Amino acid sequence: KSTTVKNVDGSVNNTEEDGEEDGVELAANSLLNKLIRQSLVESSHRVEVLQKDPNSPLYSVKTFEELRLKEELLKGIYAMGFNRPSKIQEMALPMMLAHPPQNLIAQSQSGTGKTAAFVLAMLSRVNALELFPQCLCLAPTYELALQTGRVVERMGKFCVDVQVMYAVRGNRIPRGTHVTKQIIIGTPGTVLDWCFKQKLIDLTKIRVFVLDEADVMIDTQGFSDQSIRIQRALPSECQMLLFSATFEDSVWQFAERIIPDPNVIKLRKEELTLNNIRQYYVLCRNRKDKYQALCNIYGGITIGQAIIFCQTRQNAKWLTVEMMHDGHQVSLLSGELTVDQRASVIQRFRDGKEKVLITTNVCARGIDVKQVTIVVNFDLPVNSAEEPDYETYLHRIGRTGRFGKKGLAFNMIEVDKLALLMKIQHHFNSNIKQLNPEDMDEIE
Numbered sequence: 001k002s003t004t005v006k007n008v009d010g011s012v013n014n015t016e017e018d019g020e021e022d023g024v025e026l027a028a029n030s031l032l033n034k035l036i037r038q039s040l041v042e043s044s045h046r047v048e049v050l051q052k053d054p055n056s057p058l059y060s061v062k063t064f065e066e067l068r069l070k071e072e073l074l075k076g077i078y079a080m081g082f083n084r085p086s087k088i089q090e091m092a093l094p095m096m097l098a099h100p101p102q103n104l105i106a107q108s109q110s111g112t113g114k115t116a117a118f119v120l121a122m123l124s125r126v127n128a129l130e131l132f133p134q135c136l137c138l139a140p141t142y143e144l145a146l147q148t149g150r151v152v153e154r155m156g157k158f159c160v161d162v163q164v165m166y167a168v169r170g171n172r173i174p175r176g177t178h179v180t181k182q183i184i185i186g187t188p189g190t191v192l193d194w195c196f197k198q199k200l201i202d203l204t205k206i207r208v209f210v211l212d213e214a215d216v217m218i219d220t221q222g223f224s225d226q227s228i229r230i231q232r233a234l235p236s237e238c239q240m241l242l243f244s245a246t247f248e249d250s251v252w253q254f255a256e257r258i259i260p261d262p263n264v265i266k267l268r269k270e271e272l273t274l275n276n277i278r279q280y281y282v283l284c285r286n287r288k289d290k291y292q293a294l295c296n297i298y299g300g301i302t303i304g305q306a307i308i309f310c311q312t313r314q315n316a317k318w319l320t321v322e323m324m325h326d327g328h329q330v331s332l333l334s335g336e337l338t339v340d341q342r343a344s345v346i347q348r349f350r351d352g353k354e355k356v357l358i359t360t361n362v363c364a365r366g367i368d369v370k371q372v373t374i375v376v377n378f379d380l381p382v383n384s385a386e387e388p389d390y391e392t393y394l395h396r397i398g399r400t401g402r403f404g405k406k407g408l409a410f411n412m413i414e415v416d417k418l419a420l421l422m423k424i425q426h427h428f429n430s431n432i433k434q435l436n437p438e439d440m441d442e443i444e
């Protein structure tokens, strides 16, 4: 059966892979992104800012010192190895730390420093001497809540009396408990329960409300409404912040419903291009034939690191087994793995321990492995209407202009799929050369 799975970057592709809820897959990808993140993702675009009051001056900061943070917080930031604010933080932090507090909707791709920014805002507004919940952060899953909590703990390392508590399913607190932790991070359902049913959190005392991963949130059944119910009970002076990696209309509509009088910050992501990629195709009769063609170019592709894409899990598995059987060292990144397992496969690949990675569309997102110079489409990406999935094609083999190392792409094409390839060639207005797999010398 075929389902539509939305990518982290907002594009959509159809796979035969999972029948899981969109939100679940999105949340898993988002977590994967966090687990394998090593550094900031840069963008050469300018940050776009829309102020609620266009007449008020627009501040940006180039250093953390300019923010006049508590000393222990500044120490925590430097201990994390941050030297200066990221691009989005330059604009967002002055707004987030302003007096009186301002509301903010911010969108930028994952890895650009959003979490660090709102954690900083929470930590700077918390009063460690007051023992009740003051900051509330909503996240789509327990694991994502935990990741944010870890950032709070690291950045707040020197803010000794500030503590975090997780409002997530399974974390049972006896009714009537006086919650003394100042920062609560949780999923909407449990937070709602803690606030209204168990009365563990007094929402009228919340100073900072963060809604993280809004795009994942709205794709999860019930989370939008629960979040709005929570938001409605907050005091009007509470600072409200919303973050999203993508910004389709649905996210935007939700954001505007839940955040009153917001400033808006956006950072566009680097465009992908096929300009630096030499593209080839090999015409094959059937799957076995494709496999043979792959083996013929294998020596060539293992000069660097390669990712081989299949359209389905079954195909990816089949290919992995065949290749291993023939003595090739490959690893499989499959949707059947847990997120932790996926992260470790990606890490090993990044570390160069494996040279060839076999995967499907869904899994490969978030793998931003700059050293990958060779991509093989063992199957062309198609949508449910059996039309070429251009976005996924671009996503698999495209590179950002700025990191434009030269790359190679090979498409294994069954004769009856040649028309699809021609459409792709036409769509991108690029040249995909036919290759005789017996003659690798043809590759320039």
Ligand code: ADP
Pocket: 037, 038, 039, 040, 041, 080, 081, 082, 083, 084, 085, 086, 089, 108, 109, 110, 111, 112, 113, 114, 115, 116, 117
């Ligand atoms: P996002 O929430 O947008 O995905 P994060 O806040 O998680 O981004 O930041 C991505 C990565 O960059 C993390 O590893 C984080 O520790 C790091 N990071 C965030 N801000 C800075 C900064 N100002 N300087 C250096 N690294 C940073």
